[in-house]
Amino acid sequence: MELLKIYGVSLRIHPTFLVVLVIYGVLGLVAQALLVFGLVFCHELAHLLTAKAYGFRVVGLELFPFGGAAYCDDLFEGRKFEESIMALAGPALNLLLLFGAQVLRWQGVWTGELAEDFVRFNFWLATFNLVPVLPLDGGRVARALFAENFGFVRTTKFLAWAGKWLGLLLALYGIILWGTGKFAEGPLTFIVLGGFFWLAGNKEISSAHIIFIRQLTRKKEDLLKKGLMRSLWVTVHKDTPLVRIVEEFTPDRYAMISLANNEMGLDKILTETDVVEGMLREGIRFPVGKL
Numbered sequence: 644m645e646l647l648k649i650y651g652v653s654l655r656i657h658p659t660f661l662v663v664l665v666i667y668g669v670l671g672l673v674a675q676a677l678l679v680f681g682l683v684f685c686h687e688l689a690h691l692l693t694a695k696a697y698g699f700r701v702v703g704l705e706l707f708p709f710g711g712a713a714y715c716d717d718l719f720e721g722r723k724f725e726e727s728i729m730a731l732a733g734p735a736l737n738l739l740l741l742f743g744a745q746v747l748r749w750q751g752v753w754t755g756e757l758a759e760d761f762v763r764f765n766f767w768l769a770t771f772n773l774v775p776v777l778p779l780d781g782g783r784v785a786r787a788l789f790a791e792n793f794g795f796v797r798t799t800k801f802l803a804w805a806g807k808w809l810g811l812l813l814a815l816y817g818i819i820l821w822g823t824g825k826f827a828e829g830p831l832t833f834i835v836l837g838g839f840f841w842l843a844g845n846k847e848i849s850s851a852h853i854i855f856i857r858q859l860t861r862k863k864e865d866l867l868k869k870g871l872m873r874s875l876w877v878t879v880h881k882d883t884p885l886v887r888i889v890e891e892f893t894p895d896r897y898a899m900i901s902l903a904n905n906e907m908g909l910d911k912i913l914t915e916t917d918v919v920e921g922m923l924r925e926g927i928r929f930p931v932g933k934l
């Protein structure tokens with residue numbers, strides 16, 4: 644749901660975050676709800692400013708219960724350094740806010756329940772977001788680090804499924820809390836978070852292939868601009884389905900595929916473009932040997 648648009652940047656709130664805020668409000672925790680909203684907004688603002696510092700044009704921000712996502716016109720996924728720094732900017736800001744608030748508490752300048760909540764919420768926003776699953780910031784750092792070795796699509800799917808399982812555990816924990824009658828706002832919050840992780844995981848998986856296609860375009864542009872690019876050699880059997888080969892592709896290397904026959908001899912060499920075009924034309928399960 645879009646809240647407003649500032650300087651061309653659309654600010655949206657995910658339905659699950661809206662549900663969490665409503666739960667807090669119904670339970671009389673309006674101040675805490677506003678505090679959570681403000682901290683999540685600041686968390687995302689850190690991502691936005693970091694993206695702008697790298698020259699990316701941000702067109703939208705979406706707020707989630709534990710963070711959010713910045714949407715850019717340019718493709719930053721798969722760029723190891725940029726994606727890592729952008730992902731870590733949010734938790735880093737929360738840690739700075741936590742440290743500053745804690746210093747004020749130690750000095751007796753800021754006391755009371757709101758100060759405690761400020762420190763606690765910043766702690767959870769920072770630490771929880773560093774869990775290495777998608778769509779959390781820690782998952783984006785993990786993808787940036789491991790996509791080169793395991794392939795962008797495969798890494799995204801693994802981390803997204805890890806996030807979905809985390810969501811399932813959170814939902815089950817919420818149900819257990821509900822059964823014991825503990826933590827008035829806790830059970831519903833955990834259940835909603837569980838649903839969010841499951842839905843967000845599905846979104847990450849479905850968007851991985853779209854991002855992958857965009858990466859192909861960027862590779863071509865980089866190759867034409869720089870005149871060279873590192874390559875990735877993959878040797879496959881003729882019966883290997885195209886989708887299995889695509890999962891090996893990495894964001895910053897152009898793949899060359901050597902096709903081996905039954906005698907382990909070399910039949911022919913295909914390019915990354917040949918494989919992708921064949922997959923779009925013949926389907927993902929089409930054997931590479933028939934291209």
